[in-house]
Amino acid sequence: MCGIVGYIGPQQAYPILIKGLKRLEYRGYDSAGVALMNDNQILNVYKAKGKVSDLESSIEKKDISGTIGIAHTRWATHGEPCQANAHPHYSSSENLALIHNGIIENYAVLKEKLQKNGYVFQSTTDTEVLVQLIEYIRVSHEIDLLSAVQLALRTVVGAYAIAILDRNNPDEIIAARKSSPLVVGVGDNEFFLASDATPIVEYTNKVIYLDDEEIAVINRNTGLKIVNLKNVEVDHAIQTVSLNLGQLEKNGFPHFMLKEIFDQPSCIMDCMRGRINVEANNVVLSAVIDHSERLLAAKRFIIVACGTSWHAALIGKNLLESFCRIPVEVEYASEFRYRDPILSADDVVIAISQSGETADTLAAIELARSKGAFIYGICNVVGSSIARATHTGSYIHVGPEIGVASTKAFTGQVTVLTMLALTLGRLKKTLSEERYLETVKELASIPEKMKHVLELNEKVKELSKPFTYAHNFIYLGRGYSYPVALEGALKLKEISYIHAEGYPAAEMKHGPIALIDAEMPVVVIATKNGMYEKVLSNIQEIKARQGKVIALVTEGDEIIANVADLCIELPKTLECLEPLITSLPLQLLAYHIAVCKGKNVDQPRNLAKSVTVE
Ligand code: M6R
Numbered sequence: 001m002c003g004i005v006g007y008i009g010p011q012q013a014y015p016i017l018i019k020g021l022k023r024l025e026y027r028g029y030d031s032a033g034v035a036l037m038n039d040n041q042i043l044n045v046y047k048a049k050g051k052v053s054d055l056e057s058s059i060e061k062k063d064i065s066g067t068i069g070i071a072h073t074r075w076a077t078h079g080e081p082c083q084a085n086a087h088p089h090y091s092s093s094e095n096l097a098l099i100h101n102g103i104i105e106n107y108a109v110l111k112e113k114l115q116k117n118g119y120v121f122q123s124t125t126d127t128e129v130l131v132q133l134i135e136y137i138r139v140s141h142e143i144d145l146l147s148a149v150q151l152a153l154r155t156v157v158g159a160y161a162i163a164i165l166d167r168n169n170p171d172e173i174i175a176a177r178k179s180s181p182l183v184v185g186v187g188d189n190e191f192f193l194a195s196d197a198t199p200i201v202e203y204t205n206k207v208i209y210l211d212d213e214e215i216a217v218i219n220r221n222t223g224l225k226i227v228n229l230k231n232v233e234v235d236h237a238i239q240t241v242s243l244n245l246g247q248l249e250k251n252g253f254p255h256f257m258l259k260e261i262f263d264q265p266s267c268i269m270d271c272m273r274g275r276i277n278v279e280a281n282n283v284v285l286s287a288v289i290d291h292s293e294r295l296l297a298a299k300r301f302i303i304v305a306c307g308t309s310w311h312a313a314l315i316g317k318n319l320l321e322s323f324c325r326i327p328v329e330v331e332y333a334s335e336f337r338y339r340d341p342i343l344s345a346d347d348v349v350i351a352i353s354q355s356g357e358t359a360d361t362l363a364a365i366e367l368a369r370s371k372g373a374f375i376y377g378i379c380n381v382v383g384s385s386i387a388r389a390t391h392t393g394s395y396i397h398v399g400p401e402i403g404v405a406s407t408k409a410f411t412g413q414v415t416v417l418t419m420l421a422l423t424l425g426r427l428k429k430t431l432s433e434e435r436y437l438e439t440v441k442e443l444a445s446i447p448e449k450m451k452h453v454l455e456l457n458e459k460v461k462e463l464s465k466p467f468t469y470a471h472n473f474i475y476l477g478r479g480y481s482y483p484v485a486l487e488g489a490l491k492l493k494e495i496s497y498i499h500a501e502g503y504p505a506a507e508m509k510h511g512p513i514a515l516i517d518a519e520m521p522v523v524v525i526a527t528k529n530g531m532y533e534k535v536l537s538n539i540q541e542i543k544a545r546q547g548k549v550i551a552l553v554t555e556g557d558e559i560i561a562n563v564a565d566l567c568i569e570l571p572k573t574l575e576c577l578e579p580l581i582t583s584l585p586l587q588l589l590a591y592h593i594a595v596c597k598g599k600n601v602d603q604p605r606n607l608a609k610s611v612t613v614e
Pocket of ligand 1: 353404611
């Protein structure tokens, strides 16, 4: 949801800002802009509708000099994507330029007040209201910029990560955050700002994650000072990030999504590294060991998440209930936060989020915390807001996920949930030693099995071609495969724009079966497990109505091969681990259909990777 970059130091800012925007483009890509202060104290602002490359071509031959600057890539909330609504926004005097990620909820009231005071607006954004408000406060109260920013931020309601340049103070950037991420990179006599560490790691691995309602004053001569909205200075330890640049490149793949699908065997190894000891047949999640008393005393688990992470949560429910015999509820974070849920100190809330920045999940955590629940986070982005807002947790360690469609994060989340259920199940003694050992051993073999599945890539590509013209798809699965069906449908709709629905297979006859005819492709997860016979009957019902069945089956299954139109054969694994295998061909299917349709799979329309607004 919008990417922010800033630079101040001895180097030319523009190349650093543009490169940074490209790294953050997954956060939003409907318009982009940059503000640069040149040596003559001229504050140049350039903006363009479209991608960062459109911004670059629009400013060829313009003055892009300057060693201090801020830049933004937008995912529109208030106002259509157009040049006027792109950031940075000038204040009326054009003395200030501001970029913003978040939403100013009370912008309408503030705008009306400013208009009554003679302020004229160039855009329909909430962001322009904020920069005008800061200028209004500064001028009317005759105070310095920092004080004006503090007052303005105490007036606004909503979420923000902002950075401001001031023509009258050419050696300083002021930046602040609340509920939207902001990282300060600390180099040698230079500082960087960004929505996450990815634009910074090329220059320094030393970062500071700002907390809510903190303001960074970054001055070329006096360095970095962090204060809160009441101007109390705040001390922050500098942290070291361990991202490497290779993780941020496509490495020869045509799209990040395909690279990330193929990354999965090694990512899942990374996720399990140091946690699974195959020789000792043992799983250790340090967060569980450190907080075992609290976790074992839980009367109930509630998992909160959104989108793909919510699908992983459904698999987590099956695992935790089966291995730990504890009731688990799975909630959309966006519903949970407004539902007045029944919560107590006996509950453990598990928050799952790849980005660790999803606004609804963060709000759900805050609510649960306020009711005394213990919060366990499962995140990918190290140091993210959710990772910091939880009592404890486990990173999935699958490396940066750049493609907007989540792939390796999903399997990473499921892997962590499996390890969590195994560890707790053994501690609670609700899981037999035999089942524990069998599952640990099989989990350790999943990366190898994933490699075999990925060898089917060409087959899936060929198979996908006739479906490029489909208008609808149904995905069916039962038990552990039902959330995989939901995830397969989500993958297809978000990148190919084909309407797709996932259902528990047995639900089909309660309504969706009415949709089935010769034009309807139905993807059925029909692996050899406890549900096999039932799912086979569902396939027969579809075929009886001329539906086109694409079945995911276990290697060597001839029965379904004789009934289904197309089969994808997958290596056998334990039923509870099947999502780690069956989700891969569905990711590939969605990818190839979308590529065949000529869609931008890494940056699908209307979407953004990190949903930091409601
Ligand atoms: O970063 P999070 O896991 O909290 O994000 C949640 C959803 O926005 C995300 O999973 C979304 O559904 C993906 N784009 C799906 O591919």
